[in-house]
Amino acid sequence: MNVLTVFLITAGALMAIGVFGILTRSNIIKILLSINILQTGVNLLLIALGYRDGGAAPIITSQVSSAVAMVDPLPQALVLTSIVIAFGTTAVGLVICLNYYMTHKSLDVHTFGNEEREHQQKEVVD
Amino acid sequence: MKNRYQSLIDIAGLIIVGIAVYLVGTALTDTSVAGKGMNSADFKQRVSYRYVIKSVEPSAKMEVKWGESGYEESSANIVTSIVVNYRGFDTLGEVLVLFASSAAVSLLILKRVPKKTFPPTQIMTSSVPLVNLLVFILGSFIILHGHLTPGGGFPGGAIIASGVILMALVFKKAFRPQMYLMLESIAGMGILIAGLLGLMYGESFLKDFFPAGQIGELFSSYFAMILYTLIGIKVAVEISNIGFHFISESKGEEAV
Amino acid sequence: MTAFIVVIGTVMCAGGIAVLFVRSLRSAAVINGVVSLLAALVFVMMKAYDVAITEAAIGAFLSTALYFFAIRRIDEAKDKKGAGDGDEE
Amino acid sequence: MKGLNATLFLILPLITAFLLPLGALVHKRFGKMLNLATYGIGIGLGITMLIPTLLTGGAVLNMGGWPAPYGISLYLGPLALCSGIVIYLIALLIEINDINKSRTTYYHLLFNLFVFASIAMVMTTDIFNLFVMMEIGSIAVAGMASSANMRMGSRGGFKYIVMSGLVSMLMLAAIGLLYSATGTLNIAHLASRTADVLNPSFALIVGLGILFALFFEMEQFPFNSWIPEIYEGSSSSFTAALAGIGGIAGTAVLGRIVFTLLQDGYLFYGTFAKLSAVIFTVAIASIVIGEIAALNEKNLKRTLGYSSVAQFGLILAAFACGGSNGALAGIYLALSHTVAKPALLFIAGYFTRVSGSGDWRDMKGIGRKFPLLAGAFIAASLSIMGVPLFFGFWGKFELLQVLLKSGVFGAVAFGAVLFGSIFEGIYLLRIGHSFFVQTSKENMTRYQPKGTLLTAVPVLILVALIVFLGVYPQSIVRSFERIAADLVDKAQYVKFVLPTAALLPPGGGL
Numbered sequence: 001m002n003v004l005t006v007f008l009i010t011a012g013a014l015m016a017i018g019v020f021g022i023l024t025r026s027n028i029i030k031i032l033l034s035i036n037i038l039q040t041g042v043n044l045l046l047i048a049l050g051y052r053d054g055g056a057a058p059i060i061t062s063q064v065s066s067a068v069a070m071v072d073p074l075p076q077a078l079v080l081t082s083i084v085i086a087f088g089t090t091a092v093g094l095v096i097c098l099n100y101y102m103t104h105k106s107l108d109v110h111t112f113g114n115e116e117r118e119h120q121q122k123e124v125v126d
Numbered sequence: 127m128k129n130r131y132q133s134l135i136d137i138a139g140l141i142i143v144g145i146a147v148y149l150v151g152t153a154l155t156d157t158s159v160a161g162k163g164m165n166s167a168d169f170k171q172r173v174s175y176r177y178v179i180k181s182v183e184p185s186a187k188m189e190v191k192w193g194e195s196g197y198e199e200s201s202a203n204i205v206t207s208i209v210v211n212y213r214g215f216d217t218l219g220e221v222l223v224l225f226a227s228s229a230a231v232s233l234l235i236l237k238r239v240p241k242k243t244f245p246p247t248q249i250m251t252s253s254v255p256l257v258n259l260l261v262f263i264l265g266s267f268i269i270l271h272g273h274l275t276p277g278g279g280f281p282g283g284a285i286i287a288s289g290v291i292l293m294a295l296v297f298k299k300a301f302r303p304q305m306y307l308m309l310e311s312i313a314g315m316g317i318l319i320a321g322l323l324g325l326m327y328g329e330s331f332l333k334d335f336f337p338a339g340q341i342g343e344l345f346s347s348y349f350a351m352i353l354y355t356l357i358g359i360k361v362a363v364e365i366s367n368i369g370f371h372f373i374s375e376s377k378g379e380e381a382v
Numbered sequence: 383m384t385a386f387i388v389v390i391g392t393v394m395c396a397g398g399i400a401v402l403f404v405r406s407l408r409s410a411a412v413i414n415g416v417v418s419l420l421a422a423l424v425f426v427m428m429k430a431y432d433v434a435i436t437e438a439a440i441g442a443f444l445s446t447a448l449y450f451f452a453i454r455r456i457d458e459a460k461d462k463k464g465a466g467d468g469d470e471e
Numbered sequence: 472m473k474g475l476n477a478t479l480f481l482i483l484p485l486i487t488a489f490l491l492p493l494g495a496l497v498h499k500r501f502g503k504m505l506n507l508a509t510y511g512i513g514i515g516l517g518i519t520m521l522i523p524t525l526l527t528g529g530a531v532l533n534m535g536g537w538p539a540p541y542g543i544s545l546y547l548g549p550l551a552l553c554s555g556i557v558i559y560l561i562a563l564l565i566e567i568n569d570i571n572k573s574r575t576t577y578y579h580l581l582f583n584l585f586v587f588a589s590i591a592m593v594m595t596t597d598i599f600n601l602f603v604m605m606e607i608g609s610i611a612v613a614g615m616a617s618s619a620n621m622r623m624g625s626r627g628g629f630k631y632i633v634m635s636g637l638v639s640m641l642m643l644a645a646i647g648l649l650y651s652a653t654g655t656l657n658i659a660h661l662a663s664r665t666a667d668v669l670n671p672s673f674a675l676i677v678g679l680g681i682l683f684a685l686f687f688e689m690e691q692f693p694f695n696s697w698i699p700e701i702y703e704g705s706s707s708s709f710t711a712a713l714a715g716i717g718g719i720a721g722t723a724v725l726g727r728i729v730f731t732l733l734q735d736g737y738l739f740y741g742t743f744a745k746l747s748a749v750i751f752t753v754a755i756a757s758i759v760i761g762e763i764a765a766l767n768e769k770n771l772k773r774t775l776g777y778s779s780v781a782q783f784g785l786i787l788a789a790f791a792c793g794g795s796n797g798a799l800a801g802i803y804l805a806l807s808h809t810v811a812k813p814a815l816l817f818i819a820g821y822f823t824r825v826s827g828s829g830d831w832r833d834m835k836g837i838g839r840k841f842p843l844l845a846g847a848f849i850a851a852s853l854s855i856m857g858v859p860l861f862f863g864f865w866g867k868f869e870l871l872q873v874l875l876k877s878g879v880f881g882a883v884a885f886g887a888v889l890f891g892s893i894f895e896g897i898y899l900l901r902i903g904h905s906f907f908v909q910t911s912k913e914n915m916t917r918y919q920p921k922g923t924l925l926t927a928v929p930v931l932i933l934v935a936l937i938v939f940l941g942v943y944p945q946s947i948v949r950s951f952e953r954i955a956a957d958l959v960d961k962a963q964y965v966k967f968v969l970p971t972a973a974l975l976p977p978g979g980g981l
Contacts, residue, residue, distance in 0.1 A: 003384050004165075007428065010391035014417075015644070016147045017398035022637055024139035026129050028629060029407050029453070033414050035636040036445060037398045040421045042640045042647070043437070047430045049165055049651035050174075057429040058178065058204040059276065060341055066178050066190040070204075071429040074174035074656075075647060077208040078599055079433045081220045082643055084280055084361075085606050087440045088227035091368045092613050093632045094452040095234045099617060099625035101456050102236055110129065153672035154648070161670035161741075167654035173540055174654075182541045205432045215534035215543040219591070219603035225488070226584045226607055230614025233577040234628075236621075241458045268435070276431035284439040291447065307492040307576075314489040318482065324535070331478050333536040365444060372451035 007048035014041030026109045028100060032093045039086040043079045050075035177208050195340035201273030201347035209278065210350045214332040217353070218317060220280075221360055225314060228364040235371045246296045254296045261289035269358035273350040274342065282354075283361025290362065291369035306367045313360040320352060387427060394420045407453050415446035477530045477547045480516045480555060481590055483509050488583040495576040502579040506566045509583070513559035517552060524552045525953050531967055532594075538970040540660040545594040546968050549957040553950070554593045554723045557806065561715040561813055562586050564929035565708045568817050571925075572706070578618060585611040585712065589720035593727075596658050596968050598646050598681070601724065602639065605688060608717070609635040615709050616701045623704025630697035638687040638694060645680025648673070653738065659968035662731045662961050664738055671741040678733055678746045685728060688721040689783040692757040699768075702776030703829060707820025710772065711813035714779045718812070722786050722805035726798060726958045729790050750791035751880035755887045757784035762894035771819045771831040774898060775812065781891050782808045782855065788884040789870050792877040798955040800873050803866030807937075811851040811863060814933035817926065818848045824921050831902045836910030838903075840918040844927060845906040847934045852899035854937045856892055861941040867892070 018041055021034025050072030056064050058073035097107075104111045129135070154164045169175060176182050180190050180197040190197060199207045209217050246254075268275075269282030324333035339346030397417040401410045418441040425434035487509040494501035524530075529548035533539065547555075562582075588608035595601050613632050617624030650656055652669060669677070687694040702710050733739045733746055761781030768774040782804065789801035821844060826834045838845030850861065857867030867888070874885040940947065957963065 003387060006384060006387050006391055007424070010387075010394060010424070012147065012151065013391070013395045014398055015640075016143050017395065017402070018640075019146070019637070020139050020143045021398075021402045022633060023142060024132075024135050025402060026132070026135075027407070029449070029456075030402060030410060031633055033401050033410055033449070035633065035640075036414055036441075037401060037417060038637065038640050040418055040437075040441065042644045043433070044421060044424060045644055046647040047425060047428050047433060049647050050430075051428045052169060055429060057276075057431055059431075060190055060192055060202045060204065062192045062342070065192065066180070067188070069169070070178055072169060072172060072174050073177060073204040073208055074172070075650070076205045076430045076433050077213060077216070078643075078647070079430070080205070080209060080278075080280055080436055081216055081599075081603060083433070083436050083441055084220055085223050085603070085639075087365075087445060088223045088610055089606075089632060089636050090445050091227045091448060092230045092234075092610055093629070093636070094372075094448055095231050096613065096617055096625050096628040096632055098452055098455055099234060099236060099621050100629055102459060103622040103625055107456070108129075150676055153676050156672060157670070159670050159672065161668045161673070162652045163670040163673045164648055165651045167650075167652055172650075172654035173656065176541050182537055203432070211535055212537055212541060213535075213543055213597075213600075215545075216600055216603055219600065219607060222485075222584055222587070222607050223603070223610060226581060226610045226614065229577045229580045229584075230610060233575065233581065233614055233618050238455055239458060241461060277435050278432065281432075281435040281439045284436070284444055288439070288443055288447070304492075304496070307495075311489045311492040314485075318485060318489065321482075322478075325475065325478055328536050330474060330533050330536040331482075332534050365440075369444075369447065369451070372448060372455065 003053060004048065004051055007044065007051060011041050011045035011048055014038070014044060017041075027107050028097045028109060029094075029107060031109070032090060032097065035093070036086065036090060039082070039089075043082055043086075046075045046079050046082070174208070177204055177212055180207070190341065192342045193340060195346075196338055197341070198338070199334070199347070200339040200341055201350045202341050203273050203276065203278075205276075206273045206278055206350055206354070207347070210273075210347075210353050211334050214321075214353070217279075217357065218321070218332070221314065221317065221357055224361060224364045225310065228310070228367045231368045231371050238375050240375055250296050254292055258289045258293055261292070262286055265289065265358075265362070269354055270351065271344075272354040273347045274344070279354040279357030280361055283358040284365055286358070286362040287365035287369065290366035291373070294366070294370055294373055306363050306370070309363045310360060310367070313356050313363065316356045317353065317360070320349075320356070387424070390420055390424060394424075408450065411446050411449035411453065414449070415442050418442035418445065474530060474532050476516060476520055477532050477545075480513065480520065480547065480552075481532075481545065481594060482587070483513050483516070484583040484587040484590075488580050488587070491576050491580050491583070502574065502576055503566065503570070506579055506583070507563065510559045510563035510566060510586075514556060514563065517556035517559060520547070520552060521556070525549050525950050528957070528963060528967055539596070539968050540655050540657045543595065543597045543600050544657070544968055545591070546596050546659075546964070547594055548964070548967065549950070549954045550723055550726070551590075551594045553954055554719050555590045557719050557809055558586060558589050558716050561712070561719075561809060564813065564817075564932065565712055565715075568711070568820075568926050568929045569708045572708075578615060581611040581614045582712065585615070586716065589716050592720050593723040597656050598649070598658060599656050602642055602646060602684070605642075605684060605724075606635075606639055608688075608720075609639070612713060612717070616705045616713075619706045619709070620704045623700045627697045627700025627704050631701060634687060634694055634697060638684050641680045642684035645677045648680075649677045652677075657968070658727065658732050659965045661738055663965040663969060667737070668740050669738045669742075674739050674742040675745055678739060678742055679749065681728060681732075682746065682749065685721065685725045686753055686787075688717070689725060689787060690717075690757075690780050691753050691783060691787060692760055692780070693753070695757075695780055698776045698780060699773045702779075703770050703773045707772060707816045707823070710776065711816040714775075714816065715809045715813040718779070718783060719805055719809045721783070722801060725787070726790055726801060730793070730798060730958050731961055731964055734793055747791045747793065748880060750787055751884055754784045754787035754791060755880075755884050757781065757787070758884075758887045758891045762891045766894050766898050768898075769832065770829045771823065771834070771902065772816070772829060774831070774902070775815050775819055778855065778895065778899070779808070779812055781895070782812070785867070785870060785888060785891075788888065789873065791884075792873045792881060794873070795955050795959045796869060796873045797877075798958045799951060800866060800869035802951055802954055802958070803869055804863075807854060807863040807866045807940075810933050810936050810940075811854045814847060814851040814930050814937075815855075817930050818844050818851075821921075821926060825918050827917070831905060835905050835908050836914055837918050838906030839910075840915060841920070844930060845903070847930045848906065849900075849903040850934050851937060852895075852903060854941065856895045856899060859941075860938075862937045862944070864941060865944050
């Protein structure tokens with residue numbers, strides 16, 4: 001079982017755990033945490049797909065010239081972007097969770113009761 | 127308030143995810159059928175091979191060595207050359223993602239009612255400035271050496287932002303959103319102007335119109351340095367802006 | 383080398399599962415930070431040093447800091463209202 | 472400076488987004504004036520480039536000066552330019568409709584980023600760049616959606632963020648897998664690969680990953696649990712942006728992916744039949760569920776939200792049929808929806824403010840006080856239903872023809888579309904009728920006009936467009952055929968975007 005399949009299996013497992021967490025958790029902060037785990041899993045998958053056994057890091061130094069077999073640099077550039085996107089989504093998600101808590105007084109997703117419905121009738125938006 | 131059906135939901139979720147993992151796993155790994163499957167693109171055929179040998183047009187020279195110059199892209203760190211030069215528009219989009227999330231946080235955050243918090247002890251107030259000094263030096267080193275060593279605008283900016291948030295936690299500085307918004311838009315405007323300059327001199331947006339430097343020198347890739355500095359400032363300001371909004375009592379709203 | 387990575391992989395998956403089932407939100411955030419740090423370590427092993435620094439700086443440290451700020455604000459709002467059901471569900 | 476016009480057309484909202492914070496100090500209403508000016512200039516720029524683009528096929532902007540498969544290149548062809556002009560038009564009308572509503576700088580900033588992301592989504596020829604632009608769009612929408620009403624906004628915003636996070640990560644995984652198999656990220660380069668064929672099951676997974684993100688973008692059934700809260704909980708001008716701008720951008724991107732990347736390409740040779748079956752099932756489910764939900768919905772804005780779900784289902788069904796008349800039907804439907812739905816939402820927002828309640832049963836007899844707006848509501852809903860002499864008719868007529876010719880799925884979709892149109896007729900005309908019904912005296916006194924007459928201007932412009940294009944569509948039929956050709960004709964797209972073969976490496980069979 002070479003190193004690459006271990007990376008791919010770990011990435012796949014993390015993605016599965018993230019999706020499982022989104023489907024089953026009822027606490028909104030935990031749903032955001034599982035989205036974070038899903039995002040870490042996908043980042044791992046992308047880098048693992050660019051991995052080359054025994055490849056050198058894609059930086060040209062005095063010892064390493066470009067003739068040396070290098071790891072694929074493109075997925076690394078993509079994952080750099082994806083990590084910052086994950087941070088942006090987490091920040092906005094957390095603010096929305098705070099507002100959800102301030103208005104619904106609970107971190108639970110299932111808050112839709114009649115108390116909720118009569119709230120909606122009163123408020124008119126726009 | 128345990129949900130009555132929680133165990134049922136867990137089992138159902140487990141079944142769904144299990145089936146999905148099985149289907150996707152077999153689909154990605156079965157090589158019985160002809161056709162290119164996962165990870166089957168040979169490294170030399172990939173687009174990234176052209177970035178490694180730094181010549182998009184076919185050229186005789188297939189090897190880039192340390193200290194040589196005259197290539198189309200002169201930064202030693204190939205990932206930086208991709209992020210800044212070859213796929214610069216992605217990075218512009220990237221900076222906009224942070225810009226959008228920092229604006230969304232400032233738009234949506236509510237006024238915070240702080241509980242009784244303990245004033246920072248003497249140890250904190252004396253040690254944090256020292257720690258921050260090192261943090262800022264490390265952050266700016268990572269930004270400025272983005273094209274030589276691993277790092278660049280994003281990690282450097284994040285490290286500086288963590289220092290700024292640490293200072294806000296300890297010293298409760300008066301947080302003025304306008305100053306941050308100004309810095310953000312100036313840095314963003316800087317990136318756009320760099321792009322338009324590329325359009326003026328190099329007839330395409332975000333073109334690196336600087337002379338090719340020597341690979342490995344500090345001042346080899348001016349374009350990477352300039353763009354990464356602007357990105358570093360913008361990332362640092364935006365992340366500390368997001369952090370401030372979570373910490374501060376004042377609602378950023380009425381200030382603007 | 384492969385055994386070492388298998389160990390790290392199982393620890394990360396165990397951390398991922400722990401985040402979902404642990405009771406307190408704060409410990410869930412800490413475990414998520416640990417999983418991100420281990421991911422940064424795995425990135426180093428995969429020769430992706432740029433990504434390792436960014437993942438450690440943004441993914442591990444700043445996301446966890448954000449979660450802690452948010453949970454603190456929820457606690458403050460909870461105490462003000464008294465009966466709200468706590469994050470320790 | 473060859474590409475200046477095209478580059479400016481793209482980055483105009485960006486320049487405004489960065490100028491807004493500086494301007495907010497100068498004058499409180501600076502943001503609104505800047506926005507109005509930007510969208511006006513955007514439309515002007517677009518129209519100056521319209522004729523040459525329609526004739527010659529437009530310009531390719533290579534970002535950073537690198538040729539196509541190696542850098543990110545943006546193709547401003549007929550499809551991208553017309554979508555861009557319509558996006559700027561809808562944005563301008565939204566700003567006019569918001570003329571007396573005080574919005575913070577952050578809201579204007581997010582709105583500009585949303586407009587930029589929609590235009591860049593349509594122009595880009597790089598899948599990862601498409602992912603980044605969709606991500607900017609969804610963060611901006613999440614920010615704006617929850618800003619009006621905290622209670623419903625946070626519910627809808629949370630569902631939106633969770634669904635967007637899940638779906639965008641599936642698309643990112645699919646892009647990573649596709650890159651690992653083909654070695655390139657450029658759509659034109661992928662479409663031009665005649666050497667290799669993807670392993671069918673692998674291609675199915677990759678195709679589904681990308682399509683799920685597009686289904687989310689087009690508010691289709693399994694991914695649109697956030698529709699009721701966001702359509703009711705946020706301001707009507709924002710929902711007009713979501714339905715109008717998001718709709719046309721999503722259609723153009725969906726068309727580009729389905730026709731250029733997935734359809735009869737060498738890569739997805741064996742799997743397009745399965746993928747179009749998936750698109751058909753999602754479309755039919757969205758049409759049926761959207762119409763039924765809209766039928767027993769009490770709140771006016773939620774009804775319009777569900778009707779958008781159904782309308783986008785029609786577009787999906789049109790694209791799933793493939794071929795140039797499928798593309799033509801999809802583009803007709805997209806444009807007629809983008810023109811009619813914002814008008815309905817503006818009127819719904821205005822009537823909600825006037826009658827003080829979101830429920831359309833409390834708006835009885837409001838048409839007697841505002842005959843113009845109520846009449847416009849009926850005209851726009853007739854166009855959505857596809858009644859002749861209105862613009863929506865041509866799209867639906869074309870769609871029904873093309874559905875008949877595409878197999879069993881086409882027949883089922885044909886039934887669903889007819890069924891949907893009947894339901895549309897019922898719930899839209901029921902609302903239109905209740906506007907003109909006799910009502911009590913105190914109701915009539917309650918309806919006092921709010922805000923300046925200026926808010927009626929965008930509605931009248933849109934309705935005038937609907938009627939003009941409905942009665943005399945020949946004026947735009949030729950350019951629509953050109954757009955459909957740009958969408959369907961793979962060889963022309965590859966010829967424009969990819970440089971001559973000389974650039975590709977000698978030995979490398981990329």
